[in-house]
Amino acid sequence: MAQKNGFEQEKNVDLSRKKLKALPENILGDTSVVQLDLDRNKLKTLVGIEKLRNLRCLILSKNEFSVFPQEISLLQNLEKLYLNQNKLQVIPEGIFNQLHHLKLLKLSLNRLQDLPGDLGQCSKLQYINVSHNLLKEIPVSFLELRNLEELYLEDNKLQKLPPKLFENKALQKFSAARNPLSEPPDEICAGGLKQIRSYFSQISTSEADYIKRVKTMFLGCSMAGKSTLCRSLKQQQAVAVELKDRTIGIEITETQVKDFRFHFWDFAGQEEYYLTHHVFITPQALVILVINLASYQIEEPDSFKKDVAFWINNILMRVPDSVVLPVGTHVDKCSSLEVMMAKKEDIEKRIQQMMKKMKENIQLRMENFSEKNDAELFFDQSNKLNSLMDCDLQVLDLVLIDCTNIKEIKRLQNRILEIVQNKEIFPSIEKKLPYLYKMVESTITDLLIRKEIPEHGIVPLGELLDKINENGGFKKLIEDDLKDILRYLHRIGIIMWYEEISTLAKTIFVKPSFLITLFKLIVRHDLVEQLEKIPKAVLVRERALEKDVHKWIRQYRSNAILDHKAVSALVKHLLQQVSSDGEDDILEEITGNRGQKGKLFNLLEHFEICLAMKPHTSLNPNATVFHPGRRWDYMDCHSNGAYLFPSNLRNAISMGIWKNDKEDDIRVLVYFLPEVPQGFFARLIIRTCSLFSPHWVGFQTCLVVSNSVELLIKEKHEEDQFMEIRCRRPRVTDLRFTWDLILAIIFKLKKLSEQWPGLYYSIRSPCRTKNCHEDFPWPDQDGLSDYMDMAEGEVSTCSEGHRNETELLFPKAERCRRRRTKEAWSPNVYNINATGNISIGTNNTIDVKDQNFDS
Numbered sequence: 001m002a003q004k005n006g007f008e009q010e011k012n013v014d015l016s017r018k019k020l021k022a023l024p025e026n027i028l029g030d031t032s033v034v035q036l037d038l039d040r041n042k043l044k045t046l047v048g049i050e051k052l053r054n055l056r057c058l059i060l061s062k063n064e065f066s067v068f069p070q071e072i073s074l075l076q077n078l079e080k081l082y083l084n085q086n087k088l089q090v091i092p093e094g095i096f097n098q099l100h101h102l103k104l105l106k107l108s109l110n111r112l113q114d115l116p117g118d119l120g121q122c123s124k125l126q127y128i129n130v131s132h133n134l135l136k137e138i139p140v141s142f143l144e145l146r147n148l149e150e151l152y153l154e155d156n157k158l159q160k161l162p163p164k165l166f167e168n169k170a171l172q173k174f175s176a177a178r179n180p181l182s183e184p185p186d187e188i189c190a191g192g193l194k195q196i197r198s199y200f201s202q203i204s205t206s207e208a209d210y211i212k213r214v215k216t217m218f219l220g221c222s223m224a225g226k227s228t229l230c231r232s233l234k235q236q237q238a239v240a241v242e243l244k245d246r247t248i249g250i251e252i253t254e255t256q257v258k259d260f261r262f263h264f265w266d267f268a269g270q271e272e273y274y275l276t277h278h279v280f281i282t283p284q285a286l287v288i289l290v291i292n293l294a295s296y297q298i299e300e301p302d303s304f305k306k307d308v309a310f311w312i313n314n315i316l317m318r319v320p321d322s323v324v325l326p327v328g329t330h331v332d333k334c335s336s337l338e339v340m341m342a343k344k345e346d347i348e349k350r351i352q353q354m355m356k357k358m359k360e361n362i363q364l365r366m367e368n369f370s371e372k373n374d375a376e377l378f379f380d381q382s383n384k385l386n387s388l389m390d391c392d393l394q395v396l397d398l399v400l401i402d403c404t405n406i407k408e409i410k411r412l413q414n415r416i417l418e419i420v421q422n423k424e425i426f427p428s429i430e431k432k433l434p435y436l437y438k439m440v441e442s443t444i445t446d447l448l449i450r451k452e453i454p455e456h457g458i459v460p461l462g463e464l465l466d467k468i469n470e471n472g473g474f475k476k477l478i479e480d481d482l483k484d485i486l487r488y489l490h491r492i493g494i495i496m497w498y499e500e501i502s503t504l505a506k507t508i509f510v511k512p513s514f515l516i517t518l519f520k521l522i523v524r525h526d527l528v529e530q531l532e533k534i535p536k537a538v539l540v541r542e543r544a545l546e547k548d549v550h551k552w553i554r555q556y557r558s559n560a561i562l563d564h565k566a567v568s569a570l571v572k573h574l575l576q577q578v579s580s581d582g583e584d585d586i587l588e589e590i591t592g593n594r595g596q597k598g599k600l601f602n603l604l605e606h607f608e609i610c611l612a613m614k615p616h617t618s619l620n621p622n623a624t625v626f627h628p629g630r631r632w633d634y635m636d637c638h639s640n641g642a643y644l645f646p647s648n649l650r651n652a653i654s655m656g657i658w659k660n661d662k663e664d665d666i667r668v669l670v671y672f673l674p675e676v677p678q679g680f681f682a683r684l685i686i687r688t689c690s691l692f693s694p695h696w697v698g699f700q701t702c703l704v705v706s707n708s709v710e711l712l713i714k715e716k717h718e719e720d721q722f723m724e725i726r727c728r729r730p731r732v733t734d735l736r737f738t739w740d741l742i743l744a745i746i747f748k749l750k751k752l753s754e755q756w757p758g759l760y761y762s763i764r765s766p767c768r769t770k771n772c773h774e775d776f777p778w779p780d781q782d783g784l785s786d787y788m789d790m791a792e793g794e795v796s797t798c799s800e801g802h803r804n805e806t807e808l809l810f811p812k813a814e815r816c817r818r819r820r821t822k823e824a825w826s827p828n829v830y831n832i833n834a835t836g837n838i839s840i841g842t843n844n845t846i847d848v849k850d851q852n853f854d855s
């Protein structure tokens with residue numbers, strides 16, 4: 001045994017990814033081992049581990065433990081224990097009271113419902129991660145851990161957090177996201193430790209208020225009867241909605257039923273609006289899926305797809321554990337009772353089949369992975385699939401309704417009440433709030449009624465604070481407390497405050513409906529009509545002529561581009577209609593001026609609805625070309641630029657530049673399950689085009705060019721939903737650069753997909769090496785590191801203060817595991833910093849400093 005200065009030399013042993021089912025005998029005899037890495041093996045037991053009595057760090061992540069290995073209690077020098085991503089259900093008493101030196105405990109991604117009481121005796125514990133388990137309560141033992149600095153509890157079943165936990169001053173990092181919390185409400189928890197501590201301090205010193213609010217989202221196809229239901233439920237009478245009164249964008253209303261405050265969000269059913277819907281589909285809401293039963297056709301499979309499956313899939317991808325109540329309207333228009341009942345039965349049956357099929361698809365993919373020789377390389381994908389398997393989207397029984405009949409509206413209302421009162425379905429609808437929250441909310445409402453805040457509701461943060469302090473009649477509020485309350489109100493949709501957008505950090509939209517009205521100005525099905533309706537007087541103020549309007553319309557129709565002046569005129573016209581006071585200054589704020597972009601565009605860009613055609617960073621220094629149709633030079637448009645709305649494009653790009661696909665093109669395919677979310681492609685394109693110059697965008701296609709390397713991105717809606725990134729097989733000298741470009745797009749895609757937690761995707765690149773027909777499986781989610789390992793690169797992490805930098809080295813060889821070719825190229829270094837910026841250090845440096853990357 002190695003001796004150093006008379007002491008045994010300490011050893012770190014790496015036995016990760018060895019498919020081990022038992023501990024190797026040779027290692028057990030070596031007491032010099034202080035760190036043992038057994039990550040990604042097939043261990044179920046740890047027989048003999050106690051022999052490694054000097055072990056300080058034991059990594060057992062991603063193994064197959066379903067019973068806690070009791071031998072661990074004998075490792076009394078243990079400081080770090082990683083048991084994440086196993087199948088543990090229980091940890092018995094009598095383990096942790098032996099581990100007096102334990103500082104780190106990672107138990108995430110197991111099936112634990114509780115933790116043993118003796119964990120409290122690990123007085124040195126600084127870090128605990130029990131995310132993605134089944135905890136219903138915070139284990140009391142946590143309250144004894146006075147040195148605990150980091151605690152992660154995401155994705156459990158917690159309803160309450162104990163105030164005492166936050167009295168511990170040592171605690172610096174805490175997260176309990178995605179728990180059904182009511183005390184403090186999860187919208188407060190999302191504000192972080194500071195807001196939680198302030199919440200408990202306010203609760204302890206003043207009265208608390210119990211509030212039952214339900215965000216109710218009405219989704220479904222156009223003309224299904226969403227607005228009719230919304231208005232009838234609110235007005236308690238059968239309201240007939242006229243055809244000209246179609247919903248544009250989203251309409252928000254409020255109504256009180258018994259002790260519940262319902263916030264109705266009526267989403268427009270026309271396709272033009274789908275792009276923005278997902279932004280507002282939020283967790284912990286009741287989704288009412290409205291289906292027009294009269295037009296629903298049993299024999300037409302497309303009818304179910306369009307009226308039901310599409311919506312369920314989109315809800316599932318965005319908020320996987322939603323509660324959906326399908327409501328069948330127009331029953332009075334069904335030819336007979338039998339037809340109506342047959343349709344109900346058909347819809348319910350198909351929903352069940354659809355959910356079953358989805359699980360089967362997931363299962364199949366999981367089996368495919370487990371059968372692979374190198375299954376452990378796909379751990380992250382399997383994990384993602386596992387979490388999708390666990391997701392519990394609840395689709396309730398279909399309710400039939402004739403919206404013209406008030407009795408039936410009342411019956412629906414009772415059914416909704418029944419659902420929201422059911423603790424099994426909505427475990428924590430009642431939220432406990434400090435009294436101050438209620439006071440501030442009602443003061444803001446009051447200020448609006450008394451017109452102390454302008455009708456459009458856009459108010460600077462400082463001014464709002466002053467007005468609340470002048471009018472609130474309670475003790476002086478400090479800015480930090482107001483910010484906490486505004487964050488909460490924003491999260492529940494009462495006001496809107498995008499503090500993450502630097503130009504909007506000091507602007508509060510206290511009337512979300514006005515903000516949505518602004519959106520509606522531009523994202524709407526009848527935009528051309530609206531442009532035609534702009535009065536002459538507004539055009540004159542905008543220094544535009546009628547012939548300019550024709551030009552705007554032409555440009556919009558052919559290229560989905562809106563000139564800045566057109567937007568400005570539309571906003572002016574709107575403000576004239578809704579607001580009587582001081583519109584000029586607010587107009588400039590909204591639409592900008594020569595030097596500044598304006599808040600409306602900050603928002604549209606933040607939500608990736610449009611792409612500013614005037615480049616403003618080094619990312620896109622010469623973005624002079626845009627198609628479809630012909631060469632487009634943004635400078636021709638207007639000195640204030642113009643905006644491209646890719647989702648409004650109807651023509652594919654002319655294939656003149658790309659010509660035809662070729663047999664030996666490099667192809668990267670991205671498969672989506674259950675489908676490509678609405679708006680995903682358009683947003684990916686907006687992100688991608690910010691990297692490349694020049695670019696051409698068309699319907700479901702985008703061509704980008706860099707250093708003469710052409711890359712075509714296509715969305716394909718075939719049976720297998722996928723996207724394709726295609727480029728010409730490059731010359732050897734261009735290989736490295738070409739893959740850099742592809743990887744940059746993959747990074748964009750990976751980041752974007754995080755906004756759809758119920759979405760699964762896999763990336764494959766069919767191998768082009770002679771005699772090899774194997775698809776190269778790309779990792780997704782966090783699996784990039786696996787990929788890098790497999791492809792001869794390496795992954796290293798380093799910390800520099802609070803910035804965590806990850807270096808990903810791109811592969812040296814062609815992506816084929818069976819026959820690695822020798823046409824090697826040297827690895828490139830990708831730096832991704834904490835804000836999500838990537839820079840690729842090659843001779844052809846791409847400096848990716850895209851603000852949208854992490855949004």
Ligand SMILES: Nc1nc2c(ncn2[C@@H]2O[C@H](COP(=O)(O)OP(=O)(O)OP(=O)(O)O)[C@@H](O)[C@H]2O)c(=O)[nH]1
Binds near residue numbers: 224242270331403404
């Ligand atoms: N006879 C009958 N008519 C209904 C019923 N429900 C809705 N309607 C009518 O159907 C038409 C469309 O209803 P809306 O409520 O505007 O539909 P929507 O789903 O909001 O449509 P979008 O605004 O396009 O998304 C209106 O004329 C309603 O009066 C119903 O149960 N029976």
